[in-house]
Amino acid sequence: MTTADVQINPNRLLEDFNELTEIGATAAGGVNRLALSNEDLEARAWLADRFIDAGLVVRDDDAGNLSGVLPSTLPGARTLLLGCHLDSVPDGGRYDSSVGAVAALECARAISEARIELPFHLEVIDFTDEEGCWQSLFGSRALTGTLTETYTSDKNADFGPFRAALFRAGIRPSDIHKARRAPQTLMGYLELHIEQGHRLDQSGVDIGIVTDIVGRTTYDLTFYGEASHSGTTAPEQRRDALLGAAAYICAAHQLAREEFPAGTFNCGDLQVLPGAYNIIPAEARLTMECRHADKDRLADMETALIRLAQELVAAHNLSVNVKRVIHMPTAHMAEPFVEAIANACRRLDVSCMPLVSYAGHNAQILCDFTATGMIFIPSVGGISHSPKELTEWRHVVIGTEVLLSSILQLATSTTPSSCTSE
Amino acid sequence: MTTADVQINPNRLLEDFNELTEIGATAAGGVNRLALSNEDLEARAWLADRFIDAGLVVRDDDAGNLSGVLPSTLPGARTLLLGCHLDSVPDGGRYDSSVGAVAALECARAISEARIELPFHLEVIDFTDEEGCWQSLFGSRALTGTLTETYTSDKNADFGPFRAALFRAGIRPSDIHKARRAPQTLMGYLELHIEQGHRLDQSGVDIGIVTDIVGRTTYDLTFYGEASHSGTTAPEQRRDALLGAAAYICAAHQLAREEFPAGTFNCGDLQVLPGAYNIIPAEARLTMECRHADKDRLADMETALIRLAQELVAAHNLSVNVKRVIHMPTAHMAEPFVEAIANACRRLDVSCMPLVSYAGHNAQILCDFTATGMIFIPSVGGISHSPKELTEWRHVVIGTEVLLSSILQLATSTTPSSCTSE
Numbered sequence: 036m037t038t039a040d041v042q043i044n045p046n047r048l049l050e051d052f053n054e055l056t057e058i059g060a061t062a063a064g065g066v067n068r069l070a071l072s073n074e075d076l077e078a079r080a081w082l083a084d085r086f087i088d089a090g091l092v093v094r095d096d097d098a099g100n101l102s103g104v105l106p107s108t109l110p111g112a113r114t115l116l117l118g119c120h121l122d123s124v125p126d127g128g129r130y131d132s133s134v135g136a137v138a139a140l141e142c143a144r145a146i147s148e149a150r151i152e153l154p155f156h157l158e159v160i161d162f163t164d165e166e167g168c169w170q171s172l173f174g175s176r177a178l179t180g181t182l183t184e185t186y187t188s189d190k191n192a193d194f195g196p197f198r199a200a201l202f203r204a205g206i207r208p209s210d211i212h213k214a215r216r217a218p219q220t221l222m223g224y225l226e227l228h229i230e231q232g233h234r235l236d237q238s239g240v241d242i243g244i245v246t247d248i249v250g251r252t253t254y255d256l257t258f259y260g261e262a263s264h265s266g267t268t269a270p271e272q273r274r275d276a277l278l279g280a281a282a283y284i285c286a287a288h289q290l291a292r293e294e295f296p297a298g299t300f301n302c303g304d305l306q307v308l309p310g311a312y313n314i315i316p317a318e319a320r321l322t323m324e325c326r327h328a329d330k331d332r333l334a335d336m337e338t339a340l341i342r343l344a345q346e347l348v349a350a351h352n353l354s355v356n357v358k359r360v361i362h363m364p365t366a367h368m369a370e371p372f373v374e375a376i377a378n379a380c381r382r383l384d385v386s387c388m389p390l391v392s393y394a395g396h397n398a399q400i401l402c403d404f405t406a407t408g409m410i411f412i413p414s415v416g417g418i419s420h421s422p423k424e425l426t427e428w429r430h431v432v433i434g435t436e437v438l439l440s441s442i443l444q445l446a447t448s449t450t451p452s453s454c455t456s457e
Numbered sequence: 458m459t460t461a462d463v464q465i466n467p468n469r470l471l472e473d474f475n476e477l478t479e480i481g482a483t484a485a486g487g488v489n490r491l492a493l494s495n496e497d498l499e500a501r502a503w504l505a506d507r508f509i510d511a512g513l514v515v516r517d518d519d520a521g522n523l524s525g526v527l528p529s530t531l532p533g534a535r536t537l538l539l540g541c542h543l544d545s546v547p548d549g550g551r552y553d554s555s556v557g558a559v560a561a562l563e564c565a566r567a568i569s570e571a572r573i574e575l576p577f578h579l580e581v582i583d584f585t586d587e588e589g590c591w592q593s594l595f596g597s598r599a600l601t602g603t604l605t606e607t608y609t610s611d612k613n614a615d616f617g618p619f620r621a622a623l624f625r626a627g628i629r630p631s632d633i634h635k636a637r638r639a640p641q642t643l644m645g646y647l648e649l650h651i652e653q654g655h656r657l658d659q660s661g662v663d664i665g666i667v668t669d670i671v672g673r674t675t676y677d678l679t680f681y682g683e684a685s686h687s688g689t690t691a692p693e694q695r696r697d698a699l700l701g702a703a704a705y706i707c708a709a710h711q712l713a714r715e716e717f718p719a720g721t722f723n724c725g726d727l728q729v730l731p732g733a734y735n736i737i738p739a740e741a742r743l744t745m746e747c748r749h750a751d752k753d754r755l756a757d758m759e760t761a762l763i764r765l766a767q768e769l770v771a772a773h774n775l776s777v778n779v780k781r782v783i784h785m786p787t788a789h790m791a792e793p794f795v796e797a798i799a800n801a802c803r804r805l806d807v808s809c810m811p812l813v814s815y816a817g818h819n820a821q822i823l824c825d826f827t828a829t830g831m832i833f834i835p836s837v838g839g840i841s842h843s844p845k846e847l848t849e850w851r852h853v854v855i856g857t858e859v860l861l862s863s864i865l866q867l868a869t870s871t872t873p874s875s876c877t878s879e
Binding site: 230231232233249251253264265266267268269270272275277278280281282284285288292299301302303304305306307310311312313314315316319322323324326360361393394395417419420 | 671689690702714721723729735738741744748783816
């Protein structure tokens with residue numbers, strides 16, 4: 036049997052999808068399967084059973100990442116990871132949390148059944164807490180050794196419930212560091228995911244080949260003015276922190292739109308003190324983030340947005356405190372993986388387009404560690420993280436076929452070099 | 458003895474002020490004397506003792522308003538109220554809550570000692586909860602019969618603690634309506650207060666003669682957009698409630714400044730849902746107020762501000778819900794009272810200027826009920842509702858002298874007709 040004869044079984048794929056999306060199903064038609072919850076653990080047990088049924092080697096690591104491995108007989112073979120996550124956001128949809136798992140399972144099963152000898156171990160891996168119910172991208176951070184102690188214990192936060200949930204799932208916080216792998220044991224990382232945006236859906240293209248994942252930086256900006264009587268304070272003596280923050284929100288959106296059209300900008304929250312009708316606001320704390328696929332442009336964007344805040348507070352007789360809260364660097368997919376996916380699409384006669392991912396993924400963590408690729412399938416209306424999340428079933432099938440074909444492309448090509456990233 | 462010989466005793470006034478401001482004194486040099494608190498009740502007991510020492514008739518009504526009366530022997534005499542309040546805002550200053558009380562007490566005492574026969578009963582009255590720790594202008598609303606049941610019980614609010622505080626102060630919520638007076642028993646209402654603004658202080662004038670108190674309307678404006686992923690949502694699909702609210706805050710301040718320069722406008726609070734870095738805000742609830750001394754201009758201002766909100770939400774693809782929360786009508790002081798105060802200043806050779814009050818006062822409630830006048834003395838730097846609140850002692854003395862002289866002016870002039878107000 037040659038690689039050209041390997042086929043996925045769409046009926047079995049649908050059966051798996053239906054079984055898996057029953058676990059944590061909500062009345063609204065979505066899935067509620069928070070990381071380490073009963074539903075998440077039940078889904079893992081289900082997946083482990085499917086691994087056993089398929090004759091894969093089941094393993095789990097000290098961060099709770101669950102794998103089914105199809106070993107290669109090649110001496111010194113490295114591992115190609117097929118990533119997925121079973122956890123969902125609260126009241127999420129059926130596709131974000133399930134498509135990647137059933138597709139990766141089906142590919143490993145099809146190759147195993149076809150008795151194809153791969154030059155690498157093929158490992159389907161479910162990562163713990165991708166969505167960040169407790170700590171965003173927890174499992175992939177553990178595997179790459181980038182999980183410090185502050186992720187499970189921090190003097191300034193109550194991590195007791197998180198540690199209890201880890202224990203309940205059989206994960207000892209003190210042993211998480213043992214989940215770290217040696218990068219030279221890996222050949223690469225590949226994942227099928229829904230786009231969560233509307234570009235594929237709107238353009239009628241079946242497959243998105245991810246080229247980059249945007250970098251993301253979040254800030255807390257606190258504007259300080261002076262509380263004073265709203266009726267008796269003279270206009271020229273007003274030092275209104277909320278007015279300053281509002282002017283900033285408008286100007287920052289305009290700046291981002293005009294000067295950084297390839298990036299995204301969001302102000303997600305604003306809190307005001309003391310917060311009464313008749314008191315001029317003394318303090319306004321703004322929560323904002325910016326994303327860009329180009330790390331230099333992201334840095335420029337951050338610099339411009341902070342400079343804007345400083346200019347505006349000077350004009351409004353206020354002061355501002357700037358706190359950089361989270362930074363996720365931009366990630367670039369490995370060229371051989373992008374090519375393998377493109378070749379797979381050509382071979383299957385499936386339409387495809389390169390895409391930048393504006394959402395975060397485990398690939399963003401893995402990319403610093405090993406060669407990485409991602410395949411996107413369309414989200415109807417671009418809706419995600421919602422019970423209304425929908426991907427047409429034919430796209431799940433096409434995506435799984437492209438994933439299988441990409442694996443086989445990688446098997447026949449030279450072992451790719453490590454991905455570039457910053 | 459003639460009225461020209463009546464004098465206040467500045468030493469006794471200072472002694473009273475020092476004793477009274479000890480009650481609820483804070484480390485920061487201010488006063489914390491919330492309505493119905495132990496400190497407020499202690500201050501009332503102190504004032505009742507001073508009434509007794511001065512030979513005044515002590516009375517209290519069913520809303521907890523405490524009075525010391527110097528009765529007139531004239532048959533059918535009406536009453537001139539000398540208003541004050543002993544309660545403070547949280548961590549307030551020493552002058553807002555104390556100057557009016559010691560000044561009114563000193564005037565009644567001086568007239569009593571001089572054995573001057575007034576053609577009206579003179580009643581020093583401390584009103585319950587002027588500042589609105591529980592319900593703003595509670596005592597004056599009760600006296601004028603404008604306090605409905607919703608002020609002490611409301612299905613949508615927990616008024617249990619308020620009712621408990623009333624009971625503890627000896628006030629039965631079910632009897633508050635008995636505090637209502639008949640307007641024909643009153644001759645008028647006069648109050649000395651600190652300005653709480655900077656106009657007197659900046660212009661070096663000793664006395665402000667209040668001509669009007671601004672009307673005030675408060676609104677809750679809720680802007681509705683749609684929650685969505687901050688990274689993957691296309692710019693043209695963003696329906697950002699916070700961006701709409703921010704644009705409104707900027708535009709509304711500009712509109713108020715340019716088109717209603719004699720009014721004031723404030724946005725005091727803003728709350729955002731769901732309030733995360735990476736979610737486009739679905740809801741932004743804004744708390745705002747406008748004030749104007751001219752009732753027609755206030756109505757125009759409200760109309761313009763609501764129209765602006767409706768225009769902006771249309772432009773931002775949002776919707777808005779407008780809720781008018783509180784309306785306090787504009788109030789006009791009675792011409793004979795304004796004249797009596799002006800004559801008093803002339804007679805005492807004290808500088809004075811007419812002023813509009815941008816803060817609310819019990820006079821605003823009384824004005825619909827009886828002829829009303831207010832005397833302002835300077836606030837250093839315009840600071841109020843703060844431990845930094847300061848009025849130079851000489852201004853407290855001058856204000857008390859003007860208050861005494863105004864009472865005597867009113868005693869010699871014709872009984873004034875009822876004030877005009879809307």
